[in-house]
Amino acid sequence: MKAKRSNPTMKDVAREAGVALGTVSKVMNNIPVGAEYRVRVEEAAKKLGYQVNSYAKGLKTNHTGIVALIIPSVRHPFFGLLTDYICQVLMTRGMRTLLATTESDMEMENKCIRLAQQHKVEGIIALTYNPNIEMDEDVPFVSIDRFYTNRVPCVAADNYGGGQLAAEKLVELGARKLLFLRIGSSVIGEPDKREAGFESWCQLNKVPCHVIHLNDEDGFNPFYDFLRDHVRDGRPEYTGIFCSTDQLAVIIVKKLKEMGLSVPEDVQVIGFDGLMNFDETPYCSSIVQPVEKMAETAVDILLSEDRSKLPALTCLPVTYRPGGTTRDNEA
Amino acid sequence: MKAKRSNPTMKDVAREAGVALGTVSKVMNNIPVGAEYRVRVEEAAKKLGYQVNSYAKGLKTNHTGIVALIIPSVRHPFFGLLTDYICQVLMTRGMRTLLATTESDMEMENKCIRLAQQHKVEGIIALTYNPNIEMDEDVPFVSIDRFYTNRVPCVAADNYGGGQLAAEKLVELGARKLLFLRIGSSVIGEPDKREAGFESWCQLNKVPCHVIHLNDEDGFNPFYDFLRDHVRDGRPEYTGIFCSTDQLAVIIVKKLKEMGLSVPEDVQVIGFDGLMNFDETPYCSSIVQPVEKMAETAVDILLSEDRSKLPALTCLPVTYRPGGTTRDNEA
DNA sequence: TTGTAAGCGTTATCAC
DNA sequence: GTGATAACGCTTACAA
Numbered sequence: 001m002k003a004k005r006s007n008p009t010m011k012d013v014a015r016e017a018g019v020a021l022g023t024v025s026k027v028m029n030n031i032p033v034g035a036e037y038r039v040r041v042e043e044a045a046k047k048l049g050y051q052v053n054s055y056a057k058g059l060k061t062n063h064t065g066i067v068a069l070i071i072p073s074v075r076h077p078f079f080g081l082l083t084d085y086i087c088q089v090l091m092t093r094g095m096r097t098l099l100a101t102t103e104s105d106m107e108m109e110n111k112c113i114r115l116a117q118q119h120k121v122e123g124i125i126a127l128t129y130n131p132n133i134e135m136d137e138d139v140p141f142v143s144i145d146r147f148y149t150n151r152v153p154c155v156a157a158d159n160y161g162g163g164q165l166a167a168e169k170l171v172e173l174g175a176r177k178l179l180f181l182r183i184g185s186s187v188i189g190e191p192d193k194r195e196a197g198f199e200s201w202c203q204l205n206k207v208p209c210h211v212i213h214l215n216d217e218d219g220f221n222p223f224y225d226f227l228r229d230h231v232r233d234g235r236p237e238y239t240g241i242f243c244s245t246d247q248l249a250v251i252i253v254k255k256l257k258e259m260g261l262s263v264p265e266d267v268q269v270i271g272f273d274g275l276m277n278f279d280e281t282p283y284c285s286s287i288v289q290p291v292e293k294m295a296e297t298a299v300d301i302l303l304s305e306d307r308s309k310l311p312a313l314t315c316l317p318v319t320y321r322p323g324g325t326t327r328d329n330e331a
Numbered sequence: 332m333k334a335k336r337s338n339p340t341m342k343d344v345a346r347e348a349g350v351a352l353g354t355v356s357k358v359m360n361n362i363p364v365g366a367e368y369r370v371r372v373e374e375a376a377k378k379l380g381y382q383v384n385s386y387a388k389g390l391k392t393n394h395t396g397i398v399a400l401i402i403p404s405v406r407h408p409f410f411g412l413l414t415d416y417i418c419q420v421l422m423t424r425g426m427r428t429l430l431a432t433t434e435s436d437m438e439m440e441n442k443c444i445r446l447a448q449q450h451k452v453e454g455i456i457a458l459t460y461n462p463n464i465e466m467d468e469d470v471p472f473v474s475i476d477r478f479y480t481n482r483v484p485c486v487a488a489d490n491y492g493g494g495q496l497a498a499e500k501l502v503e504l505g506a507r508k509l510l511f512l513r514i515g516s517s518v519i520g521e522p523d524k525r526e527a528g529f530e531s532w533c534q535l536n537k538v539p540c541h542v543i544h545l546n547d548e549d550g551f552n553p554f555y556d557f558l559r560d561h562v563r564d565g566r567p568e569y570t571g572i573f574c575s576t577d578q579l580a581v582i583i584v585k586k587l588k589e590m591g592l593s594v595p596e597d598v599q600v601i602g603f604d605g606l607m608n609f610d611e612t613p614y615c616s617s618i619v620q621p622v623e624k625m626a627e628t629a630v631d632i633l634l635s636e637d638r639s640k641l642p643a644l645t646c647l648p649v650t651y652r653p654g655g656t657t658r659d660n661e662a
Numbered sequence: 663t664t665g666t667a668a669g670c671g672t673t674a675t676c677a678c
Numbered sequence: 679g680t681g682a683t684a685a686c687g688c689t690t691a692c693a694a
Contacts, residue, residue: 055451341672353674383672
C-alpha cells in the first residue's frame with residue numbers, strides 16, 4: 001500500500017521538469033513533443049505523483065468521460081446484471097459510470113437527470129417509465145425498455161418476439177390452452193409487448209389463450225379462480241403458462257405446487273428475463289434477454305459519433321432456455 | 332417530456348436579470364441577497380434553464396459531491412444489495428455515486444482508484460482484497476470487509492461473532508459434530524473470521540469440529556470423502572454444516588440431496604450473508620449481514636467531519652435467520 | 663517544436 | 679448588500 005503526495009498541478013510538473021506549462025499538457029495528452037522533453041516531463045510527473053485534474057480539464061473541453069446510468073435499483077437481479085454490463089462496457093470505452101438509483105420514483109428520476117446534466121456527463125442511459133422526463137436536448141440520451149419519441153433512441157429486447165416464442169414453445173411442449181400472467185400496475189414500456197406477442201401468436205395459430213392481469217388488491221385470486229373454473233377430468237385445462245417475468249414465474253410455480261399441481265408434469269411455466277440463480281442455475285424456463293448485448297448496444301448508440309441518424313428503437317433477439325419448469329427433453 | 336435550451340452560463344443569467352455575476356452566484360448558493368434581486372435572478376435562471384456547471388464549481392471549491400464506489404461486481408446479490416444501499420445513502424447525503432466494477436482484478440482496482448482521484452471525488456468506498464492499494468493519503472477512504480491499517484477505516488459485519496453464532500445455533504438445533512466449509516482461493520479479509528469464530532466456539536464448548544477448505548482442483552471430493560468416512564449407523568456423524576457463504580450453502584444443500592441425504596432432517600446447513608431470493612424468500616438458513624447498516628456506517632465514516640479520530644475497524648452485529656435448511660421450530 | 667497567454671464557468675475577496 | 683476582479687488547473691491557438 002503506497003501513499004502519494006497530494007495535489008501537484010501541471011505548473012509544479014513544469015517547474016520540476018524545467019519546461020513550459022503547455023509542454024506538460026501536450027505530454028499528458030499524447031501530443032507530439034520532443035523525446036527529450038517527454039521523458040523529463042514524465043519523470044517529473046511520476047516523481048510528484050501528478051494526476052490531471054479532470055474538473056479543470058472538463059471545464060475546458062466539455063468532456064468529462066462520465067456517463068450517467070439512471071435505473072430503478074441495482075438489487076433486482078436483472079437491473080444488477082444490466083448495470084454490471086453497462087459499467088464494464090463503459091469502462092472499455094474509456095468512460096466512467098455515475099450511478100443513480102431511483103426506485104422508479106418520478107421526482108427522483110428527474111432530479112437525477114438534472115444532477116447528471118450539471119455534472120456535464122457525456123450522456124445518460126436511463127431505465128424509467130416516467131412519461132415526463134425532463135431531458136436536455138443536447139445531452140445524448142438512450143432509453144432502455146421504454147420508447148419515448150423518435151428523438152430518443154430506445155434499446156430493448158425483442159419483447160414481442162419473446163412473447164411469440166413463449167407461446168410457440170409451450171404448444172410445442174404439449175400445452176393445448178395457454179395462459180398469460182402479468183402483475184403490477186400497468187406501465188407503458190416495451191415489456192408490455194410480451195403480452196401482445198403472446199396473444200398474437202395464439203390468435204394466428206388458433207390456440208386458446210387467456211390473459212390475467214394480477215393486481216395488488218385481488219392478489220392471486222383471479223388466477224386461482226380461473227384455474228378452478230377450467231378443469232377437465234380433474235386436470236387443469238390450461239397447461240401452459242407464460243409469466244411476464246421470471247420473478248412472477250417463480251411465485252406462480254410455488255403457488256401451483258401449493259395447489260397440489262406438479263410443475264412441469266401437470267402445468268408448464270415459462271418466465272421472461274432469463275435470470276440465473278446465484279449458483280448459476282436458471283430460476284425457471286424462460287425467454288432470455290440478451291442483457292450483455294443490450295448494454296453494448298445502449299453504450300454504442302449513446303457514444304456514436306454521428307447522432308443525426310440513430311435507430312429510434314433497437315430490439316435485440318431473445319432466446320428460449322429450459323429451466324426445469326417445462327417438459328423439455330434436455331432440461 | 333420537456334426540452335431545455337442549452338448551456339446558459341451565470342454570465343447569461345446575470346445579463347438577463349440585469350445584475351452582477353457575483354450576485355447570481357450568491358443566489359445559487361443561498362447566500363443572503365436582496366429579496367428583489369433574488370427574485371430577478373431566479374426568474375432569469377428559470378427562463379434560461381440555467382444549471383450550475385459543477386465542473387467549474389468543482390474546480391474552484393474542490394468539492395464535487397461525488398463518492399467513488401469500487402466493488403468487484405454488482406451482479407452478485409450481496410454486492411448488488413450493498414451498492415444499492417450505498418447509492419441510496421449517499422444520495423440522502425447529497426452525494427452522487429461513481430461506480431466502478433473491478434471483478435477483483437488488482438490492476439483494475441488501482442486503475443479505478445486513480446481515475447476516482449482524478450475526478451476529485453470526495454472519498455472512496457472500496458471492497459477489495461488487493462494488498463497493494465495505491466491510495467492518496469488525502470482522499471478519504473473507507474474499506475469494506477478488508478482491514479488494511481489503522482489509517483484506513485474498515486467496516487464489516489461481525490464475522491467472528493457470526494461464526495460463533497452459527498456453531499451455537501447448529502448445536503442448539505441438535506447437531507453433535509460440526510463441519511465448516513469454505514471455498515475458493517484464500518483471501519485476507521474480515522470474512523476469514525467466520526471460520527475463526529466458528530472454531531473457537533466449538534473449542535470452547537468442546538464440540539467436535541472439522542474444517543474443509545474446498546479448492547478448484549479437488550472440487551467437492553474432500554467433502555464427499557469426509558462425509559463418507561464419518562458415518563455411524565448408516566447416518567452421517569457430522570450433522571451440522573456451516574458454509575462460509577450462502578452461495579456455497581446452496582450448492583452444498585444440492586450436493587447433499589444428490590447424495591440421498593435430506594436437509595434439514597439428516598443434515599442441517601447454515602450459510603452466511605442472509606441473502607434473499609428475488610421472491611423475497613431466504614436461500615437457506617443463514618447468518619444475516621446488516622447490509623444496510625454497513626452501507627450507512629461506511630458513508631458516515633467517509634463523510635465524517637473530524638477525520639482525526641476514526642474507528643479503525645467497525646464490526647456490525649449479525650443475526651441468525653432460519654431459512655429451511657435447519658430444523659427450527661418456526662422455519 | 664516550444665513557450666506564452668487567453669479563457670472555460672465558478673467562487674471569493676475586496677472595495678463600494 | 680452589491681459588483682468588479684482575481685484566481686482555480688487546464689487546453690489551445692498563436693507567437694517565437
